[in-house]
Amino acid sequence: MEKSAxxxxxxxxxxxxxxxxxxxxxxxxxxxxxKDFFSLCQYxxxxxxxxxxxxxxxxxxxxxxxxxxxxxGQVIRQVMIQSRKTEEFLILxxxxxRAGLTPVVVxxxxxxxxxxxxxxxxxxxxxxxxxxxQFGKCHDIFLANSMKPxxxxxxxxxxxEVPYYKERGALHIELHKELFASESEAYGDLxxxxxxxxxxxxxxxxxxxxxxxxxxxxxxxxxxxHAFKHFLHSGFGIRQVCDIVLYxxxxxxxxxxxxxxxxxxxxxxxxxxASLFDIGRKxxxxxPEKACWPESxxxxxxxxxxxxEDLLAGGVFGDSSMSRKHSSNITLQAITEDKKGKKAxxxxxxxxxxxxxxxxxxxxxxxxxxxxxxxxxxxRIRKYLKETKQTSRNDARESIEIGxxxxxxxxxxxxxx
Numbered sequence: 001m002e003k004s005a006x007x008x009x010x011x012x013x014x015x016x017x018x019x020x021x022x023x024x025x026x027x028x029x030x031x032x033x034x035k036d037f038f039s040l041c042q043y044x045x046x047x048x049x050x051x052x053x054x055x056x057x058x059x060x061x062x063x064x065x066x067x068x069x070x071x072x073g074q075v076i077r078q079v080m081i082q083s084r085k086t087e088e089f090l091i092l093x094x095x096x097x098r099a100g101l102t103p104v105v106v107x108x109x110x111x112x113x114x115x116x117x118x119x120x121x122x123x124x125x126x127x128x129x130x131x132x133x134q135f136g137k138c139h140d141i142f143l144a145n146s147m148k149p150x151x152x153x154x155x156x157x158x159x160x161e162v163p164y165y166k167e168r169g170a171l172h173i174e175l176h177k178e179l180f181a182s183e184s185e186a187y188g189d190l191x192x193x194x195x196x197x198x199x200x201x202x203x204x205x206x207x208x209x210x211x212x213x214x215x216x217x218x219x220x221x222x223x224x225x226h227a228f229k230h231f232l233h234s235g236f237g238i239r240q241v242c243d244i245v246l247y248x249x250x251x252x253x254x255x256x257x258x259x260x261x262x263x264x265x266x267x268x269x270x271x272x273x274a275s276l277f278d279i280g281r282k283x284x285x286x287x288p289e290k291a292c293w294p295e296s297x298x299x300x301x302x303x304x305x306x307x308x309e310d311l312l313a314g315g316v317f318g319d320s321s322m323s324r325k326h327s328s329n330i331t332l333q334a335i336t337e338d339k340k341g342k343k344a345x346x347x348x349x350x351x352x353x354x355x356x357x358x359x360x361x362x363x364x365x366x367x368x369x370x371x372x373x374x375x376x377x378x379x380r381i382r383k384y385l386k387e388t389k390q391t392s393r394n395d396a397r398e399s400i401e402i403g404x405x406x407x408x409x410x411x412x413x414x415x416x417x
Contacts, residue, residue, distance in 0.1 A: 001028070001029065001030070001033040001036070003036075006033065006036050006037050006040055007040070007312050009025075009029070009037060010037060010040050010041055010044075010046075010050065010238075011238070011283045011284075013050045013053045013054050014046060014049065014050065014053075014238065014242070014283075014284065015283065015284055015285055016053045017049045017050065017052060017053045017120075018242065018246070018284060018285065019285060020116060021053070022053055022054075022056060022057065023053055023054050023057045024057055024058075025054070025057045025058065025059035025060075026057075026058050026059055027058070027059050027062075028059060029059045029060075029062055029063075030062060031062055031063055031064055031067065034060075034062065034063040034067070035067065038050075038051075038071050040312075042074075043237070043315035043316065044237040044238050044239055044315060044316050045122055045124075045237070045239055045316040046121075046238070046239050046242075047071075047074060047075055047078065048075045048078055048079050048117075048119075048120040048121075048122065049115075049117070049120045049121065051071060051072070051075045052075075052117065052120060055068075055072075078122050079119050079120060079122075081122075081170050082112075082119040082120075082122045082123065083119045084169075084170045084171075085123070085126075085170045085171050085172075086109060086112075086118075086119065086207070087207075088166055088169050088170060088171040089109060089126050089171055089173070090206070090207050090208075090209045091145075092141075092142075092145050092147065092171070092173075093105075093209060093211060094209055095141055095144075095145055096138060096141055097209075097210070099137060099141055101130070101134050101137060101138055101141075102130075102131065102134065102198065102201070102212050103128045103129070103130050103134075103138065103212060104128065104129040104130070104197070104198065104201050104212045104213055104214060105126065105127070105128055105129075105211050105212065105213050106127045106128075106129060106179070106213065106214060106219065106222060107123070107127050107222075107223065107226065107243070108123045108125070108126040108127055109123070109126060109206055109211070110204060110206075110211070110213050110219070111123075111223075111243045111246070111247065113204070113206050114243075114246045114247065114250050115246070121239070121242075124172060125163070125172035125173055125174050126171070126172070126173050126174070127173075127174050127176060128173055128174070128175050128176065129176045129177075129178075129179060129197070129214075130175060130176065130177060131198055132177045135156075135157070135175070135177055136157070138175065139156055139162070139175075142164055142173070142175070145166075146166055146167045146168070146169065147164040147165070147166055147167075147171070147173065148164060148165055148166075148167050149162060149163070149164055150163040150164060150165055150172075151163065153364075154364060159177075160176065160177050160178045160181055160182055160183075161174055161175070161176050161177070161178070161181070162174070162175045163175075178191050179191055179194055179197075179222060180225075180229060183357050183360075184332075184357070185332075185336040185339070185355075185357065186232055186332045186335040186336050186339070187228075187229050187232060187335075190225055190229070190267070193221070193225070193263055193267075194218060194222070197214055197215075197218055200214070200215040200217075200218060201213065201214060201215065202214070202215055202216070215254075216247075216251040216254040216255050217254070217255050217256045217259060217260065219247065219251075220244070220247050220248060220251070220255055220260065221259075221260045221263065223240070223243055223244050223247055224244060224260070224264070224269070224273050224276065225269070226240070227240045227241070227244065227276065228269050228272060228273075230317055231272065231410075231415075232328075232331055232332060232335055232410075232415075233328040233331065233332065234314060234317075234319065234324045234325050234327055234328040234331070234406075235310055235311060235313070235314025235315070235317070235324065235406075236311055236314065236316070236317060237311055237312075237314060237315050237316035237317070238283075238311060238312065239316055240311075240316075241276055241279050241280060241283075241284065241311070242284060244276055244277075244280070245276075245277065245280035245284055245286040245291075248277070248280075248286070248291040248293065249286070249287055249290045249291045252290065252291035252292035252293065253292050255291075255292070257292070257293065257294045257296070257297060258294065258296060260273070261273075261296055261297060268414055268415050268416075268417065269415065270300070270414075271300070271302065271413045271414045271415075272307070272413045272414075272415060274297060274300040274302045275302045275303070275304040275307045275413060276304075276307075277293070277297065278302040278304040279304045279307065279308050279311075282304070283308065303412075306409055306412060307409070307413065310406065310409060321398075323398035323399045323402060324399075324402050326399040327399045327400075327402040327403035327406060329354045329403075330399070330400070330403030330404070330406075330407065331403060331406050331407055331410065332354075333354070333355075334403075334407045334410065334416060335410070335415070335416065338416045338417060353377050356370055356373050359373060359376050359377070359380070362376075362380070363376040363379070363380075
């Protein structure tokens with residue numbers, strides 16, 4: 001079966017899950033096709049949802065029982081771990097509330113709550129936005145509840161985002177003081193679009209716990225811009241589109257659609273955003289009427305085919321290959337140049353020699369010793385060459401090809417002017 005056919009099968013199964021149905025495939029899938037199919041689902045972190053939809057169809061009989069058990073084991077583990085993460089998170093969150101804090105939860109558990117089987121929509125971590133003045137107290141409560149900083153050598157007070165993991169537990173949390181990395185020239189200014197977010201926060205009840213989250217307009221806008229940010233890097237997957245269209249259908253009546261469109265236009269993300277909903281309509285049975293989707297959105301001319309192809313190839317966070325991940329240096333540089341009024345392009349230099357701000361993320365010593373940037377570049381190139389030897393899917397030429405193609409995509413969707 002061709003790759004495009006496997007993609008189509010995955011999308012069909014995903015539609016069925018969202019609609020509460022099952023696929024009825026009679027044939028057309030060999031054992032090898034099933035392997036490719038489930039690998040693709042795993043790339044997009046939707047394996048439990050898809051397995052639930054396909055395991056009973058007649059065509060599933062062509063998949064060897066040993067392989068079935070392996071996939072089933074993966075699904076059971078993922079769902080059990082997610083259930084444990086959710087339980088651990090709610091326990092910790094109640095401690096934050098008792099301390100009088102107002103941690104705003106985004107994505108994660110809020111999005112899972114919209115699915116008919118919440119734990120089938122697995123999350124790597126929970127994202128929590130905290131007012132800067134509450135960070136210290138929140139950090140202390142995390143430590144008192146066995147949450148450890150993932151990067152203990154870094155000063156948490158100096159970071160905009162601090163990741164934690166639960167010792168002898170399953171929970172991972174990214175604690176944010178800002179929604180986007182402010183040091184990024186490509187998208188750091190997106191934080192300005194969420195000024196006053198804590199003044200507009202609301203509460204949702206999940207598992208008997210009142211959880212602070214963003215207003216429905218802010219939250220949908222953030223889901224769109226989170227996908228946008230990943231698109232500027234190396235891509236995002238179909239699960240993010242699911243989250244966006246489900247959120248729109250769930251809370252559309254409370255969403256200020258004109259506000260979101262105006263703000264998207266201001267950052268050249270309007271065609272991109274409209275294309276996400278176009279994918280939703282064509283592939284995920286997005287219901288515009290249920291979402292109160294206005295004519296100002298539906299009348300926009302979109303061609304989402306290339307965007308769909310890119311996100312299917314990229315996996316959940318555009319990390320389907322190291323070459324693709326490395327290509328983000330090219331796309332981010334192109335965005336930065338475009339913002340400065342320069343001609344956006346792609347080159348090997350951008351891939352191998354990113355600017356200091358980008359390098360500081362991996363080589364923290366550059367913040368204190370910026371003159372060591374050439375040494376960091378040399379270290380990066382050595383690592384790059386080592387990775388190239390370990391996999392045939394990672395080389396400079398492929399990174400350039402992917403980067404060039406994705407810069408062209410950004411021009412097509414009018415992100416780059």
